[in-house]
Amino acid sequence: MNAWTNWSGHVRASPRRVAKPTTEAELIAAVRDGEAPVRVVGTGHSFTALAETGGTLLSLDALAGVVRADANALSATVRAGSKIHALGRPLFDAGLALKNQGDIDRQAIAGAVGTGTHGTGPTLGSISAEVAGFRLITADGGALDCSSASNADVWSAGRVSFGSLGVMSEITLSLRKTYKLRERNWLMPALDCWRDLAKLRDDHRHFEFFWFPYADEVVAKSLDETTEDASPAVTSEQMKTRGERVTSDQRIFKAGCEIARLVPSLSARLQRLFSKGATGGSSRARWSHEAFPSPRNVKFNEMEYAVPAANGTDCIREIAETIRAKKIATCFPLEYRFVKADDIWLSPFYMRDAVTISVHQYAGQDFKTLFDISEAIFRRYGGRPHWGKLHTLRAKDFETIYPRWEDYRNLRRRSDPTGRLLNSHLRTVFGEENG
Ligand SMILES: Cc1cc2nc3c(=O)[nH]c(=O)nc-3n(C[C@H](O)[C@H](O)[C@H](O)COP(=O)(O)OP(=O)(O)OC[C@H]3O[C@@H](n4cnc5c(N)ncnc54)[C@H](O)[C@@H]3O)c2cc1C
Missing domain, CATH: 3.30.465.10 (Uridine Diphospho-n-acetylenolpyruvylglucosamine Reductase; domain 3)
Structure with a gap:
């Protein structure tokens, strides 16, 4: 047996075989002949049990470039x-x-x-x-x-x-x-953020904010295109190690999360401190692929829903108010982003512009209370969950939020009639528990 866990450590699996094909022919043989469920994994950064299997786990690490x-x-x-x-x-x-x-x-x-x-x-x-x-x-x-x-x-x-x-x-x-981006991070009163949000959204190519829900300010972040000089692009190897580096900020944040885990009543005070200290991103102009990613080395679990754009601020405010009212212990911020509509059948952005709101909980801490209250609110605001982030929805729920749900289920059945690619998580998602 091979032990496998996802990035956060929440999902565990013991696949009978881990296959790492090096050619497409080997990949075809592994998919066709592998013991079911046959699941493929990327880097295991999903929080849901998408890659879990007791059968065959496929890694395409060798099929790269x-x-x-x-x-x-x-x-x-x-x-x-x-x-x-x-x-x-x-x-x-x-x-x-x-x-x-x-x-x-x-x-x-x-x-x-x-x-x-x-x-x-x-x-x-x-x-x-x-x-x-x-x-x-x-x-x-x-x-x-x-x-x-x-x-x-x-x-x-x-x-x-x-x-x-x-x-x-x-x-x-x-x-x-290719293009260059300049990053800006700043603190702003939450009330100003609600008032100016449409302008902030439209004035920047990329705008988002993080809100530690016990704080009265949000941490705003923008990325805008620039023609300013940037340092020469780094190598792929340097990009790889950059994302693995644990910075002193992250060490401090992790220590804070540990303190809050042991003494939950300190969460609100710690959040206000983190909020003040969270504006330290680089303001240099950088090539886009170097500007987008930030290191995320303090492990957490996450729920994220995409809600119709018009519902975004009411939804995030209600989540923050509920966290405060119920005195829920958490050290991570809520994250708020904008995404354009698309036409992909099971995309959370199917035919509607959306904002995404994510709720995180430190990996060492129980997330159930926080995610349960958040999910109830997300659902009232018409949310659709991120497929890689924790949710409790089942087939009957998806049916009501995805107009092409039945079309997808039929296509999937035609493509894989015996359900070789379905693990128990996906059987629940598709309502195929007895298949
Ligand atoms: C620290 C962190 C930060 C994140 N930031 C963001 C963010 O900014 N925005 C966002 O939207 N999400 C974010 N996520 C979620 C993450 O991007 C998704 O969960 C993504 O799917 C993970 O990619 P992965 O390579 O780890 O895929 P995995 O989690 O390994 O797999 C995801 C799904 O893709 C399938 N898959 C993998 N390879 C193939 C293949 N070759 N063919 C078909 N299917 C395949 C798997 O079977 C699985 O169903 C974040 C997650 C973490 C842990």
């Missing part, structure tokens, strides 16, 4: 196991860059695509929304090239499909020319 990049077409095809931090430099050398990125660059590109991973920016979709095509290895070992022109249904649905339609071996991304 840029296959081809085309600066004129503003696109590149990459192998699905490529880590995002390892793609920045080779794409940069080809004159290309991702249009947007999330908080970290540790994920495999197929893992990020699989769950609709996103950054912030009202004019920018998730990473999945920039997938122009992919090659999919299906449960029976078939290989499908999918795009808007070929196997269009599988492409439409499959851009957010968390390994339930098959395993992607290559992904073609729509990109843009």
Whole structure:
């Protein structure tokens, strides 16, 4: 047996076999012949049990790198196991860059695509929304090239499909020319943030804020395009180690989380301190792939819902007020971001502009109370959960929030009639417990 855990340590599995194919032929054989459930993992940064299996766990670590990049077409095809931090430099050398990125660059590109991973920016979709095509290895070992022109249904649905339609071996991304970003971080009274939010959103290419709910100020962050000079782009190896480095700020934050775990009544005071100290990001101009990610080395569990953009501020205020009223012990901030609508069947941004609100809890602390109260509020505001972040929704709930839910279920059944790719988490999600 092989012991496996996700990044936060919350999900554990003992797959009978871990397969690390080095060619597409080996990948096809592993998907077709592997003991079920056959699940594929990126870097295990999802908080939900998407990759859990007692059968076959596939890692595409050896199927990495840029296959081809085309600066004129503003696109590149990459192998699905490529880590995002390892793609920045080779794409940069080809004159290309991702249009947007999330908080970290540790994920495999197929893992990020699989769950609709996103950054912030009202004019920018998730990473999945920039997938122009992919090659999919299906449960029976078939290989499908999918795009808007070929196997269009599988492409439409499959851009957010968390390994339930098959395993992607290559992904073609729509990109843009390289660009530089300048970061700003500042503290502002929460009341000013609500008043000025539409302007802050529209004045910046990327705007988000973090709110320690016991504090009266929010930590605002913007990234804007600049033509200022930037240091030469670092190597992929330097990007890899940059994300692993534990900074002194993070050591202090972790110590605070430990204190709050042992003495929960100190949470509110610690939060106010963290809020004051949380404006230390770099203000240098940097190449985009170096500017987006921040180190996140203090482990936590997370819930995030995408709510219709118009409901965002009421929703986050109600969550913060409830945390205060119920005196819930937590040291992490809430995070608030903007994402543009897309047309991917199971995307949390399907046909609606959204804001995402995330609630985090230190990995050493119980998250149930915090996530239960938050989830009830998210649902009242019409939220859809991030597929990689904790939620308690089941098939009957998804049916009501995704107009194409039944279409997806039918497509999935046709693609994998015996459910070889379903683990128990996905059986609950799809209502296939008895399948
Ligand atoms: C510290 C931290 C920061 C984060 N920041 C953000 C953020 O800013 N924005 C955001 O939206 N999310 C964020 N997340 C969530 C994270 O981006 C997603 O959970 C993402 O899916 C993780 O990528 P991964 O490579 O670890 O994939 P995994 O968690 O390993 O897998 C995710 C899903 O993708 C599937 N998958 C993996 N490879 C393939 C493949 N080749 N073919 C088909 N399916 C595949 C898996 O089966 C699984 O269902 C964060 C998570 C952490 C822990």
